[in-house]
Amino acid sequence: MKAVQYQTIGELPVVADIDIPEPGPGQVRLKITAAGLCHSDWFLMGLPAEMYSYGLPLTLGHEGAGIVDKVGEGVVAVKPGDDVAVYGPWGCGRCSECAQGRENYCPFAGELGITPPGLGSPGCMAEYMIVDDVRHLVPLNGLDPVQTVSLTDAGLTPYHAIKHSLDKLPAGSTAVVIGTGGLGHVGIQILRAISGAVVIALDVNDEKLAHAREVGAHHTIISDSDAPAKIRDLTGGIGADVVFDFVGATPTLEIARQSVRIDGSIESVGIGGGVLATGFGSTPFGVSVRAPYWGSRSELMEVLELARTGQVHVTVEQYSIDEAPDAYHRLHEGKVTGRAVVVP
Ligand code: NAD
Numbered sequence: 001m002k003a004v005q006y007q008t009i010g011e012l013p014v015v016a017d018i019d020i021p022e023p024g025p026g027q028v029r030l031k032i033t034a035a036g037l038c039h040s041d042w043f044l045m046g047l048p049a050e051m052y053s054y055g056l057p058l059t060l061g062h063e064g065a066g067i068v069d070k071v072g073e074g075v076v077a078v079k080p081g082d083d084v085a086v087y088g089p090w091g092c093g094r095c096s097e098c099a100q101g102r103e104n105y106c107p108f109a110g111e112l113g114i115t116p117p118g119l120g121s122p123g124c125m126a127e128y129m130i131v132d133d134v135r136h137l138v139p140l141n142g143l144d145p146v147q148t149v150s151l152t153d154a155g156l157t158p159y160h161a162i163k164h165s166l167d168k169l170p171a172g173s174t175a176v177v178i179g180t181g182g183l184g185h186v187g188i189q190i191l192r193a194i195s196g197a198v199v200i201a202l203d204v205n206d207e208k209l210a211h212a213r214e215v216g217a218h219h220t221i222i223s224d225s226d227a228p229a230k231i232r233d234l235t236g237g238i239g240a241d242v243v244f245d246f247v248g249a250t251p252t253l254e255i256a257r258q259s260v261r262i263d264g265s266i267e268s269v270g271i272g273g274g275v276l277a278t279g280f281g282s283t284p285f286g287v288s289v290r291a292p293y294w295g296s297r298s299e300l301m302e303v304l305e306l307a308r309t310g311q312v313h314v315t316v317e318q319y320s321i322d323e324a325p326d327a328y329h330r331l332h333e334g335k336v337t338g339r340a341v342v343v344p
């Protein structure tokens with residue numbers, strides 16, 4: 001089968017021909033119907049050899065949807081033909097976090113060698129993949145896999161961050177979204193769907209900002225050092241209740257710091273390598289700063305329901321598996337509008 005693999009440190013991924021995997025006891029094989037490209041894939045492909053810990057070759061892809069194709073011994077909860085999405089942040093399944101569905105915060109996954117698909121385990125960007133346990137499969141129940149696959153990360157991650165700060169986002173509040181790409185453009189729609197906030201979106205070029213307005217941002221601002229003053233103007237001098245930074249670089253965290261209100265929150269989602277100083281006086285009084293990771297199993301079910309009711313719609317650029325390396329290149333150049341999705 002074809003699989004998009006990262007094989008050599010510092011080089012673009014390649015389309016390799018590998019054996020179709022067999023599901024072991026308790027495992028499920030999916031025939032992949034769609035797999036999303038995430039900027040986090042670029043993060044790991046940008047790591048130098050001494051910091052890279054995901055194994056080589058690595059089949060990429062941590063946003064996956066598929067049809068159950070074959071089940072391993074003992075699997076009863078799904079059957080061949082079921083259409084499913086893959087919950088990616090796999091945990092141990094036994095601790096109190098996992099019991100609550102918050103496998104993204106499992107404290108034991110690391111020491112047990114449990115890694116997400118595409119981020120250590122063989123990923124979704126292939127014709128088939130193995131999912132380790134049925135609890136990591138969420139029914140799609142007829143949702144279009146190409147349109148919804150990216151909700152497993154580009155939807156789930158902002159949803160988790162927004163839900164955490166939802167009590168600060170009633171009607172009359174302001175939310176700032178920095179970076180309106182894969183995660184950000186879904187984040188804007190989730191804010192519109194579940195909060196009362198006015199949404200101010202920031203990005204680095206006009207096309208991205210036009211897209212942000214199309215998906216529901218009330219105001220858009222070019223992301224530069226003038227942005228905090230403009231955000232203050234739009235909020236009567238008070239600042240934003242919550243800033244969601246989907247870039248996480250030093251300049252964007254600085255915008256977040258300068259535009260968050262007293263007692264507001266910064267959700268620093270992007271892994272752009274930036275650092276934000278905390279400690280008394282480094283942010284406005286009372287500000288909470290959090291670096292959330294992915295989301296819980298029940299939150300994935302919730303975000304899929306937002307798609308089912310038409311409240312969230314991923315803007316998709318569709319590619320074949322052979323085009324995946326080029327699509328990664330486009331993502332790296334900042335040219336993808338919404339999410340790039342590979343259909344094997
Ligand atoms: P993306 O490339 O689709 O979108 C990034 C957007 O940020 C683009 O629109 C780009 O133009 C914009 N941007 C770049 N520099 C900017 C700046 N200085 N100011 C404002 N906008 C800027 O990426 P994505 O897949 O949406 O991922 C976003 C970030 O979130 C990445 O760092 C990714 O690794 C990270 N991520 C984190 C988690 C988590 O669990 N914390 C999960 C998924 C992705």
Ligand code: ZN
Pocket residue numbers: 038039040041062153154
């Ligand atoms: Zn991701």
